[in-house]
Amino acid sequence: MLLLGIETSCDDTATAVVRDGRDVLASVSTAQDAFHAKYGGIVPEIASRRHTALLSAAIEDAAARAQTPLSAIDAIAVTRGPGLIGSLVVGVASAKALAFALKKPLYGVNHLHGHIFAAFLERPERPRYPMLALLVSGGHSQLVRVLSPVSMEILGRTRDDAAGEAYDKTARLLGLPYPGGPEIDTLAQRGDPNAHKFPRHRPDPGSLDLSFSGLKTSVRYFLEAEAGKKAKREDVAASFQAAVVDVLMARVESAFAQREYACAVLSGGVAANSALQHAFRSWASREHVDAFIPPPKYCTDNAAMIAAAAYYQGDVVRADPLTLDADPNLAFEIPTAA
Numbered sequence: 001m002l003l004l005g006i007e008t009s010c011d012d013t014a015t016a017v018v019r020d021g022r023d024v025l026a027s028v029s030t031a032q033d034a035f036h037a038k039y040g041g042i043v044p045e046i047a048s049r050r051h052t053a054l055l056s057a058a059i060e061d062a063a064a065r066a067q068t069p070l071s072a073i074d075a076i077a078v079t080r081g082p083g084l085i086g087s088l089v090v091g092v093a094s095a096k097a098l099a100f101a102l103k104k105p106l107y108g109v110n111h112l113h114g115h116i117f118a119a120f121l122e123r124p125e126r127p128r129y130p131m132l133a134l135l136v137s138g139g140h141s142q143l144v145r146v147l148s149p150v151s152m153e154i155l156g157r158t159r160d161d162a163a164g165e166a167y168d169k170t171a172r173l174l175g176l177p178y179p180g181g182p183e184i185d186t187l188a189q190r191g192d193p194n195a196h197k198f199p200r201h202r203p204d205p206g207s208l209d210l211s212f213s214g215l216k217t218s219v220r221y222f223l224e225a226e227a228g229k230k231a232k233r234e235d236v237a238a239s240f241q242a243a244v245v246d247v248l249m250a251r252v253e254s255a256f257a258q259r260e261y262a263c264a265v266l267s268g269g270v271a272a273n274s275a276l277q278h279a280f281r282s283w284a285s286r287e288h289v290d291a292f293i294p295p296p297k298y299c300t301d302n303a304a305m306i307a308a309a310a311y312y313q314g315d316v317v318r319a320d321p322l323t324l325d326a327d328p329n330l331a332f333e334i335p336t337a338a
């Protein structure tokens with residue numbers, strides 16, 4: 001089954017052609033970083049206008065690179081939420097028009113489900129359930145129990161900032177450009193993670209929730225104080241990163257201790273982080289659980305993951321090309337048919 005994926009939930013204009021949820025024949029992504037960098041974050045209006053300018057060419061580009069005419073595609077998968085409404089609308093409207101014109105089935109995919117199935121792109125293994133997934137991106141941070149492609153339960157989520165947001169805001173405090181995650185990752189590799197002791201959020205007993213705003217604030221106070229002004233930025237970056245990784249891994253360990261899992265997935269933009277990947281793999285090998293982490297290009301937003309999710313979720317996410325609507329607050333759990 002050959003799927004065309006379209007992803008425009010945030011600031012990446014992404015398209016892909018994927019066979020059977022696994023083989024990526026083409027994956028095209030035009031990052032808009034250059035347009036947003038000077039504002040220190042994403043400007044929604046600019047993002048949707050860039051999608052409008054870029055998407056048609058990106059669809060043609062994916063088809064050309066996959067050496068597949070659009071008429072040979074079996075179906076179209078598009079992100080319908082959550083995300084920035086203006087950005088989502090561009091992808092959804094294009095996908096609907098294309099599905100209507102080509103008379104192909106259309107699938108409306110949850111962006112976060114895409115991140116989970118990204119872990120199985122270009123891998124021989126298929127997802128096994130129940131799966132423990134740590135989903136850490138710029139907009140979301142949550143721990144999920146995945147029972148099937150269409151049945152998922154959130155075990156814990158952030159109470160304030162997402163992990164990627166904490167990276168981006170802390171990077172800004174350190175004078176680093178947006179997006180800050182990769183910048184801190186690189187800087188931290190030259191720093192001492194034990195140089196400064198930043199606070200680790202502890203959830204209430206029994207809870208698997210996360211929180212990063214206290215950490216970010218403590219880095220801010222530290223940098224404003226005399227000691228912080230003299231501190232090496234590399235050490236601050238490494239110490240901040242160590243706190244993020246500790247908090248995330250503590251929740252993974254607690255969740256894993258509570259229930260049985262067949263495999264574990266780490267995904268979302270922050271999953272590209274080298275320290276987090278290292279900690280996740282070490283934990284998995286200690287626990288003898290198979291760990292799946294997408295390669296960096298599929299950790300961050302891409303359209304191959306949207307095609308993969310549609311492949312696994314099938315009819316449950318099948319949509320009507322006349323009526324499909326974007327939903328900026330799309331619920332994570334798929335409602336079960338009554």
Ligand code: KG4
Pocket residue numbers: 010136137138139140163164165167168179180181182185268269270271272273274299300301
């Ligand atoms: O999944 P994603 O591409 O977009 C959303 O759905 O949010 O995630 C983007 C986030 C940004 O906050 C970015 O700073 C972060 O992922 N990120 C990283 C790394 N690469 C991207 N954070 C830490 N370390 C990285 N290497």
Ligand code: ZN
Pocket residue numbers: 111115137138268269300301
């Ligand atoms: Zn994402």
